[in-house]
Amino acid sequence: MLVARAQQYPDRTAIGAAEGTFTYRDLLDASARVAGGLLGGQDDLGETRVAFLVSPGFGHVATQWGIWRAGGVAVPLATSHPPPELDYVIRDSDAGVVVADAELAPRLEALRVPAAVRRLTTTEALAADGGSALPEVGEGRRAMILYTSGTTGRPKGVVTTHGNLCAQVRSLVAAWEWSADDRILLVLPLHHVHGIVNVLSCALWSGARCDMLAKFDAGETWQRIARGDLTLFMAVPTVYHKLIAAWDAAPPERRREWSAGCGRMRLMVSGSAALPVRTLERWREISGHTLLERYGMTEFAMALSNPLRGERRPGFVGTPLPGVEVRLVDADGTPVAPGTPGELEVRGPGVFLEYWRRPDATATAFGSGWFRTGDVAVLENGSYRILGRSSVDIIKTGGYKISALEIEEVLRTHAAVADCAVVGVEDVEWGERVCVAVELVAASRLTLPELQAWAKERLAPYKVPRALSVVQALPRNALGKVIKPEVGKLFRGTPSVDT
Ligand code: MCA
């Protein structure tokens, strides 16, 4: 569908990036070449997983579209991830091909990628013949796998079909009234839904323009906003927090230019984690915008949103988006009355197909036919409010969802760690920060910088602990289970330490 729509406005600008500006015709041509390179004479990739390590920019989008046009399943790899995390995604998705930017390709050398996996650089893929016949790819076919942390084991692959993606994009385009005249700045990573669906795909579906930064930077983001040509901005609360800090530190003349740039936009959106009311209020003072807060999850993209027009209630995430049904249920799965908290369940054409090669996890998540989110919410005066999660082991930091158990498993392999417990501790900037309490192996020593340096080689940067407490014994209940709220108390009031 994206391709068919792009053919209607070939001369409009699709992407603005460090490498230049590119029209929809450029994107159609480049993605056809990538598709030809991936096909290498075959008719159809037939849902082969294609993992790709490509920096945000035109090459990334051309690769993503090229994979889809060749009938493959797109598996984005995070440019911030260390080798073990990349290795896990490539192996778990059982990728048949790995595409990487020439300058990022050496990172793959360090991995134990099976010899049968084909490797291609983006330069090679883009140099292929764009004239190959491309397959018809139906809506029911698998399109993408994104990795998400859960309450058990390692991250799971969330499989969305082309039909799911279409439904997710259509819903947001309708609710937030995207048009070809929109222009958005992408500052979020491209291995998660917020950047991929809400920003990039909605823009390209609409014939709009998406300008991309290689990486979020508060000063650069403000300069782009100040130019006054953006109509939309979407980010996680931590990004707004950082933009506020940069504004507060800027001289008055610059503040005026930056705020004026916000005044030219039609909508600014926050999501992926709870937006603190204080951040919403401060942002309103600076920008004149009441941030539109919405609620989503990798498994279905967006479900609830405050209105584009009408009152946006601080602390609330609004009502179901077009095409989305939600309900709140008690522990037995029985729907609860308005005003009573319950677990949020979601149903609709945007809800994912399955967890990749995990039929048990898929069956559990869809026990009742509805998808169980694990989030607890309440309906008050016609609007939903997220109260928290049913599991203490899911942490949201900087908008990233991570699993305490996964981090603990890695840290337990450190020679000095006899046992450990990871918790998310509330933090004004990051939402939560990752903290760890450790029982040491006899006669060992461990400092936070040592642990961080060691962890950085094994875990994504946002999973690395920011505080360490060495304890004689972890607090446990009568059954020997660690009492996480007690662990959390060890860190109240301690400053976070960057790595
Ligand atoms: C980085 N640092 C941290 C964290 N991450 N400190 C505490 N907690 C963290 N989580 C430290 C680094 O160690 C570093 O310190 C300094 O901050 C800057 O690191 P850097 O990586 O450059 O950070 P950044 O670029 O400023 O990153 C902040 C960020 C990023 C832009 C907010 O975290 C981000 O892109 N988050 C968005 C994730 C996202 O897209 N989530 C959506 C998932 P030092 O300088 O000392 O080394 S999808 C989803 O949730 C659903 C579908 C939904 O509803 O949207």
Ligand code: AMP
């Ligand atoms: P992810 O798995 O990265 O897609 O993250 C999804 C989770 O982010 C949800 O299950 C929620 O816990 C959280 N989340 C997303 N948006 C919001 C929001 N506006 N308020 C509170 N939590 C949110």
